[in-house]
Amino acid sequence: MKPVLYGAPLSPFVRKVRLLLDFKEVDYDSKMIVPYATPKGYEALNPLKKVPALVLGDNVLADSAVIAHFLDAYYPEKKLVPDDLLLKARCEWLEKYADYELSPHTTFTVFSQRILNCIAGKQPNEELVQKAIHEKLPPLFDYLESQLNGLYFIADELTLADISVASQLISYEHANETVPEDRWPKLTQFYQHFKQQTIVEQVISSEKATLTKILDV
Ligand SMILES: N[C@@H](CCC(=O)N[C@@H](CS)C(=O)NCC(=O)O)C(=O)O
Structure with a gap:
């Protein structure tokens, strides 16, 4: 099950998650969402209508910090959040x-x-x-x-x-x-x-x- 990252690459918050996934060598799909012009229904993924959002199977996460910490723990190879x-x-x-x-x-x-x-x-x-x-x-x-x-x-x-x-x-x-x-x-x-x-x-x-x-x- 591949995670799907919603957002625009020029957002630093989306970039943070992309870099984390790339450093961890996790395969993922991307869906373009333009901030301030989000499509109808996007609020189901992020009620604040901000990017990024992440979908993994039936699960939806919002906020780059929440997403990054989840991904780091979910894919424990090459940890980017220290255990200590x-x-x-x-x-x-x-x-x-x-x-x-x-x-x-x-x-x-x-x-x-x-x-x-x-x-x-x-x-x-x-x-x-x-x-x-x-x-x-x-x-x-x-x-x-x-x-x-x-x-x-x-x-x-x-x-x-x-x-x-x-x-x-x-x-x-x-x-x-x-x-x-x-x-x-x-x-x-x-x-x-x-x-x-x-x-x-x-x-x-x-x-x-x-x-x-x-x-x-
Ligand atoms: N704390 C949030 C900040 C996200 C954020 O502000 N994203 C901007 C793009 S850089 C956005 O989507 N803004 C649209 C809006 O405020 O409506 C996170 O880390 O995900």
């Missing part, structure tokens, strides 16, 4: 930090203003974008910088915490912004290393192709 209780809690914290602290700025301001507005034929509000880049994100990046002691956020291995943070930074980069290396060298090194993995390169290049296609229309 304290490391697991730290992983959950960093995932929550990415999903709820970074995303309002990386995704819902910078990416939304520059990319979604462009797709909708609207001008970005650069004032909001600049405020996110220069006022809102620096303290959040400072915290992430303080949490890194190498190439990963937790111990010496890839976890869902890395995937969650990087998923937000990928949206930021799609909107032509990166973390400046001179101010946040550890975060930059983490992100560059994360992106160099073949699985991530493939996801990013397919997203870039999608973006080019949408923006060229």
